[in-house]
Amino acid sequence: MLLCVSASHKTAPFELLERLSVPRTPVAPLIAEHDECVQGAVVVATCNRFEAYVDMDEPVTAAVALGIDATLSAIEAATGVPAAELEGSYTVLGGDDVAEHLFSVASGLESVVVGEGEIAGQVRRALTESRQLGTTSAELERLFQRASEAQRGVKNSTAIGRAGRSLVRLGLELADSRIADWSTQRVLLVGTGAYAAATVAALRDQGAEDISVHSPSGRAAKFAAKHGLRAVSAETFPAAVAHADLVITCTTSENHVVSAATYAAGRTGSETTAAAGCPVDHTGRRLIIDLGLPRNVDPDVATVPGVDLLDLETIRLHAPLEELQATDAARDLVRDAAKRFASVGERKNITPAVVALRAHVFGVLDTEVARVRARGDEGGQTEQALRHLVGVLLHTPTTRAHELAESGRADDYIDALSALFGIEVADPAAPALPRDIADAG
Numbered sequence: 001m002l003l004c005v006s007a008s009h010k011t012a013p014f015e016l017l018e019r020l021s022v023p024r025t026p027v028a029p030l031i032a033e034h035d036e037c038v039q040g041a042v043v044v045a046t047c048n049r050f051e052a053y054v055d056m057d058e059p060v061t062a063a064v065a066l067g068i069d070a071t072l073s074a075i076e077a078a079t080g081v082p083a084a085e086l087e088g089s090y091t092v093l094g095g096d097d098v099a100e101h102l103f104s105v106a107s108g109l110e111s112v113v114v115g116e117g118e119i120a121g122q123v124r125r126a127l128t129e130s131r132q133l134g135t136t137s138a139e140l141e142r143l144f145q146r147a148s149e150a151q152r153g154v155k156n157s158t159a160i161g162r163a164g165r166s167l168v169r170l171g172l173e174l175a176d177s178r179i180a181d182w183s184t185q186r187v188l189l190v191g192t193g194a195y196a197a198a199t200v201a202a203l204r205d206q207g208a209e210d211i212s213v214h215s216p217s218g219r220a221a222k223f224a225a226k227h228g229l230r231a232v233s234a235e236t237f238p239a240a241v242a243h244a245d246l247v248i249t250c251t252t253s254e255n256h257v258v259s260a261a262t263y264a265a266g267r268t269g270s271e272t273t274a275a276a277g278c279p280v281d282h283t284g285r286r287l288i289i290d291l292g293l294p295r296n297v298d299p300d301v302a303t304v305p306g307v308d309l310l311d312l313e314t315i316r317l318h319a320p321l322e323e324l325q326a327t328d329a330a331r332d333l334v335r336d337a338a339k340r341f342a343s344v345g346e347r348k349n350i351t352p353a354v355v356a357l358r359a360h361v362f363g364v365l366d367t368e369v370a371r372v373r374a375r376g377d378e379g380g381q382t383e384q385a386l387r388h389l390v391g392v393l394l395h396t397p398t399t400r401a402h403e404l405a406e407s408g409r410a411d412d413y414i415d416a417l418s419a420l421f422g423i424e425v426a427d428p429a430a431p432a433l434p435r436d437i438a439d440a441g
Contacts, residue, residue, distance in 0.1 A: 001056050001431035002139060003067040005090055008049035009112055012089035014313040016081070018294045020050040022254050023078035027052065028135040030074035037063060038070055040137030044105070044145060046122050047293035047312055048112050053102065053144075054112040055137040064094055064420035087329050100338035103150040108160065109330055112316045120151045121194060127393075143341070151335035156329045165439070168195060168250075169202045169333055171289045171315050175246065178287065188232065188244035189213045190258065191251035192223035199248055200227050212240060216253050242266025247288045249296035258288065259298035263307065276426040343405075350405035353425045354398055360421055364441060365390050376394050 005022060023045075024379040029050060039055040051145075052071045056063040072083040093101050108115045108125040127144040154160065173198035179185060187208050191195055192215045203211055213220050214232040224231035232240045239378045241247055241262050249257060290311040302309050366385060372382045403414045417423040 001063060001095055003064060004051060004093040004098045004101055005054070005057055005068060005071040006049065006051040006093065006101070007086065008051070008110065010110070011091055012050075014316070014320040017050060018049065018084075019081050020079055021047070022044055022077065023075075024080075025078050026129070026133055027074045027078045029068045029133050030077055032069035032135045034067055036075060037066055037179070037249075040128055040130075041070075041135050042140050042142045044123055046119060047052040047291070048316070049105070050111070051105070053140060055097065055139050055334045064092070068092060075301050092234055096338065096342045099146070099341040100334060101338050102143060103334045104331070105339075106147040106151040107154040107330060107334055108151075109154075109327065109334065110114045112129070112244060112312075113167055115330075116166045117155075118166055118195065118198065120155075122149075123147055126380075138148075142344075148336065148382050152328045153337065154333050157333060159332045160327060166198060166202070166349045167291060167312065167315060168199045169292065170318070171310060172202050173325055174204055174310060174315065175287055175289060175320055176200055176206065178285075179246075184246045185210065186243060187211045187246045187248065188240050190247065190249040190296065191215065191292070192217070193250065193252065195250035196223065197227070199250060199291075200229070212244075214240065215345040216251055216257050222294055223328045235409060238262050238266035239388070245284065245286060247286070249289065250291040253292070253296060253345050256298040257292075257296045258301060260304050261302045264302065282299060350401050350410045350413065353410070353417060353423075354401050356423045356425055357397060358394060358423070359416055360423055361390055361394060405408070 007017065009017065009129040012020075021147045026043075027045075028043045028354040031043075031054060032038050039057055039151075041055070042413040044051045044052045044053070044158065054067045055073060056067045069166075072086060076082050102123070104110050106120055108119050109115065110121055122188075123144065127136065128139070129140070150403065176182075184342060185208055186209060187203060189199055189203075189211060190213075192213065196213070200211065212230040212232050213224050213227075216235050218231075223229070241258055243266070247258060284306070286307045287308065288297055288301060288309050290309065293312060295309065295311065297309060299309070301307055368386060369383050372386070379384055401410075401413050404410055417425065
């Protein structure tokens with residue numbers, strides 16, 4: 001069975017999510033190694049959520065409790081956050097609810113900004129990472145692949161997909177009220193990942209022209225050349241920060257990349273730098289937008305005169321209300337996709353029972369065919385008629401099996417096989433055998 005342990009901006013404080021976002025070691029392998037009944041694990045960790053999707057061996061007693069324990073133990077080992085501290089900050093979903101939740105997450109319906117586009121890529125990368133770590137399972141592969149399909153359906157068919165805004169764009173919209181002319185703004189971008197590329201596009205949509213970039217990992221020059229920006233070196237970085245009207249940080253660095261000390265170094269250094277190209281003016285108000293998790297900007301920048309800080313927590317508080325009609329349409333698509341996912345799963349679960357019935361019937365058929373042949377069946381006409389009859393007779397119970405499975409009544413079908421033919425299907429994952437053969441073992 002599938003299980004999801006979820007801590008998100010809806011259930012957990014921002015500070016806790018920040019701590020969960022910086023594990024010392026990958027979490028998924030720790031979950032998978034916890035107990036042999038754990039079939040696989042995929043972890044989705046973003047700036048607004050930390051979720052573990054776990055595939056449990058369903059026949060195991062208390063599989064849900066074991067899955068939760070495996071997840072909480074792995075989180076504590078990887079992040080240092082004890083299970084007791086997580087109490088009340090996470091929810092648990094199981095069975096069919098897991099698919100609907102992940103499909104909603106991938107479609108941006110559970111994001112701070114409903115419809116934001118970055119989450120789809122983050123969900124895909126979570127699966128890729130788990131593949132590399134060797135922690136996926138067949139059912140988790142199916143779950144995440146269907147999630148991507150559901151996301152594309154929502155994007156292509158609803159207003160949310162067409163008009164969904166990202167955290168980057170929302171941050172810039174919040175900044176827009178204080179910026180009269182974006183073309184005159186000196187903008188410094190810190191980071192060169194996927195968010196950085198989205199930020200450059202959003203800045204240019206706003207009309208920003210003077211954009212420079214710095215990378216704590218040394219990739220600024222390559223990123224700058226690709227996007228037509230100016231690269232800022234580590235040596236000139238403090239002066240560039242002090243000179244910028246707007247600083248936007250979006251790195252995965254575990255340490256603060258901008259602090260009050262950065263401003264102090266930039267303002268007390270040379271008033272003319274290669275990065276700035278002109279004297280530094282400290283009279284105007286400056287803004288920092290911190291899109292990083294963990295935080296890229298030390299909160300102490302709030303003590304720097306003339307500098308304001310806008311971080312993810314503040315952006316979340318200003319996130320707009322959902323567009324109800326678009327959201328309803330998107331959720332309908334997600335629910336339909338989740339039903340189809342469950343339907344296929346139920347069909348797979350009923351397959352051993354269908355195979356068992358066919359094996360039983362064809363076993364009887366083979367016995368009768370052998371008797372017919374022994375009596376002399378010229379041209380095989382009797383055998384052909386018997387095989388045709390069996391095929392016709394099996395069609396309805398096979399079709400009915402799938403119908404019952406899709407409606408959640410697979411157990412009725414299995415009970416009927418036991419009552420009518422003595423066929424036992426004890427474990428859906430194992431081949432079923434007629435009762436007399438099973439007893440003989």
